Amino acid sequence: MKVRWMEGSLRLRITPGEFTLLQDGASVCEKAAFPGGWQVCVQPGEESALDSTVPGSLTITLSAGSLTELSAPDTEGVYFVQESYRFFVEKDFPCAHPRPKEAQESTETFAPPPGFAERHKTVCT
Numbered sequence: 327m328k329v330r331w332m333e334g335s336l337r338l339r340i341t342p343g344e345f346t347l348l349q350d351g352a353s354v355c356e357k358a359a360f361p362g363g364w365q366v367c368v369q370p371g372e373e374s375a376l377d378s379t380v381p382g383s384l385t386i387t388l389s390a391g392s393l394t395e396l397s398a399p400d401t402e403g404v405y406f407v408q409e410s411y412r413f414f415v416e417k418d419f420p421c422a423h424p425r426p427k428e429a430q431e432s433t434e435t436f437a438p439p440p441g442f443a444e445r446h447k448t449v450c451t
Contacts, residue, residue, distance in 0.1 A: 327356045328418060328433075329366055334411060336376075336384065338368060339418040341434045349393060368415055376408045386413055400439040 328339040344354040353369040364382045371387035378384050388396070392404045396415065403416030419438045 327354055327366075327368070329356050336366070336386075336411075336413045337416065338366065338386065338414065339416050340368065341418050343434060344368075345396065345417070348388065349397070374404070374406055376406070376411065376413050386415060388415060399437075402439065 327341070327344055330337040330339075338356075340348070340354060347354055348368060348370050351370055353367050355365055355367040357363060357365045362382065364384075366384045366386070368386045368388060370390070370393060372389060373387065374389045374392045375387050376384065377387070388404065392415075395401055396404050396417070401417075402419070403414050405414050406412070418433065418435050420435045
């Protein structure tokens with residue numbers, strides 16, 4: 327799982343294998359091992375929600391409806407706001423723009439839906 331924290335939001339990108347685990351009722355977690363580290367988990371549950379009651383740990387629960395929505399081939403992610411904090415769980419697709427060889431990642435990805443590359447095209451001037 328890829329994790330991107332920003333002020334006011336958390337974005338998680340899951341692989342097809344991780345999505346299968348969620349559909350099978352398992353949790354998917356990513357941990358940072360540095361001193362004082364952190365952990366973020368995605369789990370299936372009754373309601374989609376964000377829980378940060380355990381210090382250094384965040385848990386995102388996805389409802390059955392959210393998992394069904396995410397399983398649609400043309401759905402890129404599910405998006406939520408809780409107490410003005412935005413959190414997203416997205417499918418991990420191949421990078422839509424060229425990246426340096428050193429930055430290439432070797433993870434499994436979902437097949438991009440039609441129009442994906444065009445929607446994610448960036449123009450730099």
